Structures are given as C-alpha cells and as structure tokens.
Amino acid sequence: MAPAAEPQPTSGKRRPTISDVARAAGVAKSAVSYALNDKPGVSQEKRSHILAVAEQLGWQPSGAARALMGARVGLMGLVLNRPARLLGLEPFYMELISGMQEVLGPLDVALALQIAESLPDEQAVYRSWAAKREVDAVVVTDVKRRDPRLALLRDLGLPAVVLSPPFDRAGPSDFGPPGHPTAMPWLWTDDAAGMRLALRYLAALGHRRIARVAGTRSYAHTMARTAALREEAERLDLPEPVICSTDYSQEQGVDATRSLLIGEPRPTAIVYDNDVMAASALQVARELRLSVPGQLSVISWDDSMIARLTAPKLTSIKVDVRAYGMRVASALDTLAAGALVESGPFGLAGLEVRDSTAVAPEAG
C-alpha cells in the first residue's frame, strides 16, 4: 500500500524552502509567509491552498532565518558553575531541569546547558549568548551579594530568572522594587520557612544543642538559611547554633560532621544543607559509635532519593524541585515573549519525617 498524500520523506534531498512552496502553489513568497503565520493579506481560499501545498511538501521553518529577523530562538540558557565533580552528585539540578522541560517541551523550547569553571567563564558565556542571540533567556543560580552576573545580564539586555532569595528582607531591591514585574525576576524556594520548620521540630523533640553543616557561605540562599536559624534559635531560647560551612561535597560534609561530633559540647542534632552531606554524616556517626537517631538526630535538605537510600532513612526538608522548575520555565517563557514577571517566593517547604530524628538523649 503506497502512502497517499503523506509528508514526503526527508531523505537525502534538500528540504523545501518557502520559495519552493511559493512556486508550487503559484504565489509569491510573501503570500506564503502570510499564510503560514496566520497574518492578514491573503484570501481564505489561497491560504488553505498554500497550507496544503506546504504540508504536502513537508515544509518546516528554518530557525536560522527566523532568528535572523529577531524572532525567538527556542532555547533557554542554564549555566552551572559548581565544580563538575559535584554536579553529578546533586539530584537537584536534574530534577530542576526535568521540571523545566515539563513546561518547555510542549512549547518546543530546548535547554542549552553549559558548565562553567569560574565566574568569569560564566560571564563570558552570557556575553557570547547575548551577542549571538543564541538563547531567549537564562537562569541564574547560586547568587552572591553584589553578584556581577546580574549587572552584566542587565547591561546585555538578556532576560533572566534569578533562582535565589533576595538579600534584603524588602525584596530584590537592586533590580526594581518587589511586587513589580521586571525583566529579571527573583524566584526562590522558601529557605527561611524550611529552616524554621526543622528547628521547631527538633526543639519540640527536646533538642537544645543544634548544629548545622551549611553549604557555600556566600550564596544568598545559604545566608537566608543561616539568618532564619539564628533568629529562630533566639526566639526558642536555644543556645547559639554552631555552623560549619562547606562546598556541599561529601568530603567536606564528613570533615565538618567529625569536627562537630568530637567538639564540646557535642550537638544532639545536626541540620545539613543537602542530602549528600547528611548521608555521609551517618558514616561518621557509625565511625564514632554514635547511634542515629538515639544519640544524634540528623535532618537533611532537598529530600531527594538519597534520603531514602540510607540507613536509617533521613528526615528531610522537602522541596518540590520539579514544580519549582515548572514555575521557573513559565517565567522564562513569559520573559522570552517580551513580558515581565513578578518576583516572589515559591511554595512552602515541608518536613518529611523519617528515621533519623528522635527525642533528644537528655530528654529521653
């Protein structure tokens, strides 16, 4: 059975251009363009004829030609700047990407992923993308105070979604007041709320000496967590929590945990900034013959699969990263269309209680 009027196989031959369609339909190039883009200037009759011919020829638009006229490119940029060896370990990014694709996929938009070695490298990528109009908008993560990338992106006129809490309670003041749509909106997971939740839960279990193994100190979200921890500890009348900073890696997580557990007074609970470090902390506890959760309670952040792989399973501050990614993606799409987006926090954190937390040893 021969295929009837199916789109022709693309095999081998040059693919049809708009001129081919025009010739085949017996009209001018411009008529074809109007018809294909659903614009006025063509009669209904010719319009449908042209569409039929285009379909039959298997015509597809050339992204390059459209981009030349300033149209959207269909690519969003994401530069990851953490050391490559850490990226494989953090389920966060893959889940974020997967959430973004949930939204971008149907819009026929892909994600351009680059891994940069340094901040200057990352800025070079932005410069190049902006100059070559290679992406419609970008995502910025791991923001620091007075982050040079933000000023650069503003100068380049490249729309961006900033995945970070603002530094000032008032909102991301550097780039427009909060509550007003902007071309560089900040969207953040509510780190402060998550931290408060974890701390109150531990306090309710009777813990008083609570420590924290934090991620990179200079990131805005790390600072937000730290501030929330301090404030909440004060409100609950707990001693000032000890905080160790790390680079999120397993190794530094182990070192920090060990130094906390051999210190005086030994904490009865530790909150970690990601799952990887919390998981390796369990090994340090085992090494020091400390039972979890009997003598030490552990809470991790992210609630990725890793929290369910350990023994005991980790109590974890849960973030719906996929949903977050979807929100980020729709913001990107709005920006790419030329519209503005409002800054704001995303969703609410929850606490997934598993087997790594229990009443404090004194109170037991």
Added chain:
Amino acid sequence: MAPAAEPQPTSGKRRPTISDVARAAGVAKSAVSYALNDKPGVSQEKRSHILAVAEQLGWQPSGAARALMGARVGLMGLVLNRPARLLGLEPFYMELISGMQEVLGPLDVALALQIAESLPDEQAVYRSWAAKREVDAVVVTDVKRRDPRLALLRDLGLPAVVLSPPFDRAGPSDFGPPGHPTAMPWLWTDDAAGMRLALRYLAALGHRRIARVAGTRSYAHTMARTAALREEAERLDLPEPVICSTDYSQEQGVDATRSLLIGEPRPTAIVYDNDVMAASALQVARELRLSVPGQLSVISWDDSMIARLTAPKLTSIKVDVRAYGMRVASALDTLAAGALVESGPFGLAGLEVRDSTAVAPEAG
C-alpha cells in the same frame, strides 16, 4: 582612569554588524569577512587593521546569520527518554554531560537538552532539530533492537553518536561495517567485560548461586550484560543465573531483590545494573535479617557517589563516565565538522571492591 581602547559596553545600543565594522575600517563587507575568518583575499596590513576595528567596536558574529549559510550551529543535541522521575536519581547522565562539557565548553559549543516522554516524541524532536538545523549532531542512548530512531536519523542526515554496544558481535552492522568510519558511530562502555569481571570475582570468593537485577530488558547494553553473564557462568561451570528485569527504579529494585531473596535456592550474591537499586537492596536485606556481606554479597554498576553513601559501602563495577563523555563529545565535534568517526568500545571496566562483598557463606 578611563578605560582606553577597551571593548565598548554593549549596554542598550544595537550591537555592531559586519557592515558597521566595514564602514569604520573603510573597506568592503567582504574584506571584513575574509579578515575575520582568516581567509586569503586581504593583505596582512588591512587584516590587522580590520581586526583591531572589530575588537574596538566589540563586534561578535551573529549565530543566526552564520547558521543561515549552513555553518555549524554550536549546539549538540541530547534527548533523554527515561521517565522524568528516574532522571534525577541517575548520576550517570549528569556525569556524562559534565564530561562532554569538558570538551565542548572550550570549543564554545553548548548542549541542547530535551526530555521526551516517549519514543515518538523523541523522534519528533529529531525531526524538528533536523528541519530547523538547530543542532550539529545528536547523542542517542538506550538503544533497542531495530531502533527506529537510527533509521530516522540516517534519513534526516543528522550525524549521531550512538551510546550502545552493537547487537551483533560483528559490530553495528546496520550502519556500516565495524572498523570503518561512519557518520553514525557506536561508542560503548564495555558492558560485557564489566560483567565478566564481577562474575569471576564472585566465583573466586566461592559464590555459586549468583543472581542479577537487570535494567530495561530491551536495551542493547542490558542484553550485552545478560549475554556476558550467561556465557561466563557457563564457562565457570556455575548454575544458570536468575535474572530479574526492572526499569532501574528504586521501587522495582526493591521488589526484585525481595523476590530473589525469598526464593529457593536463595542466591548468595546479586549483581545490580545500577547503584540506586543496589543501595535499596541493602534495605531489603536488613528487612529480611540477612547480613551484607556475611550472608549476601552485592555488586552494583556505575560506581557513582551512591556506592560510597551506603552502609556497607558497595563493591561496584566502575565506569569512568566523565572520560566516556569526553570521548563522546570529541566524536560529536568530529561529526559536526563533516568528518567520520570509527565505532568501538570505550576503555576498560574495573571493579571497585568495597564492603558489600565477601566469601560465600558455604565456603566461609
């Protein structure tokens, strides 16, 4: 101190085109093009003058205009077709990407990442990419027998690197004989060698009842592992190994492990197709009061960070995924340049022995 002849800030204004450079340098557009592309047709003197002017104006090439002339786009495509919820869990892809970027980054090539829900969706992405010339080449993973994607890519004329062992011992016969450069080379990690290694090690420890929790049955690399397992078991005169198929997820790994461990005769060693399933297997063993490695030895595949997070730490079949990614990336680059690449296996697998394997209980 005012900046001297620095590249102008791109802020606000329209970025300079090649015509602007030509006007500023007092030469024709074509001369500028020759100079910038290091082609003959311009004297050394003018060449350096033009370059200086371009630099001073902050000129950057327009990707769109170049792509219009059929030049390379500077993007490689990667479509992931596994269910989104599994992607976050598999460190494999992130490590592969990070390795690829190690090579592609300096070449100023980005990676276009798409997540597809189904095989037809994935094929639609390829069609669109090919039609719009959006990528220079693509990577294909998780290949099945008579995979329709391969024929499609060949028809579309889209260069591709196939991350899969061939089905026939002779090589990827469908697309050119082995040992001959092709526009669709197959590059595979040596799954068979890894499996043989694991099996011989277990046999040396005295294990005879060895089972396997495999990944998706229809993938070529799964089949390669299965074949190697069967052959090697026969060669070592072991009873036929029991094999359970899964989708690589934690849940199915748990189910498969449980059914193996309550079956008769109970295996004394299990080989898993990834780290995630092996890690969750440890929980099943705990649930059934079986000590690892005392009563059960466990070997995982991939040797990602997960293998080091569990207790006991997992003995693992090691694959240098980052190096593999680098090899893949350079193959992509070669293809994008219009040259051909030879198919072949990648590197050698090793066994990273940790705490989840020990002598078999009978032999103990």
Added chain:
DNA sequence: GATATCAACTGAACCGGTTCTTGACAGTCT
C-alpha cells in the same frame, strides 16, 4: 613593450525567511 599572472579588494548575489511598498482590481459613493 605587450601580455600573462597574481594578489588585493569591491560589488553583488545569496542563504530563508519577514515585512514594507506598490499596484491591480472590485465595489461603493457622489
């Protein structure tokens, strides 16, 4: 000294679309 050769350079065409300008024609109003 006339001609062939060659490098250096220019102008124009081209890639595949979009959009502006112009013109033809039919229908309406005075």
Added chain:
DNA sequence: AGACTGTCAAGAACCGGTTCAGTTGATATC
C-alpha cells in the same frame, strides 16, 4: 462617469553574514 474605498497579491528590501565574479594595479614573463 469619476473619485474613493478596501482587499488581495506581487515585488523588493531587509536581517547579517559568506562567497562568487569581476576590477584594479603591480609584478613576472617572453
């Protein structure tokens, strides 16, 4: 009948590069 609409379509310019076909002037060859 002539002027004025409005619609539909064709033609050309344009986006920002690359490349081809010529033109020029200088040098080499006979």
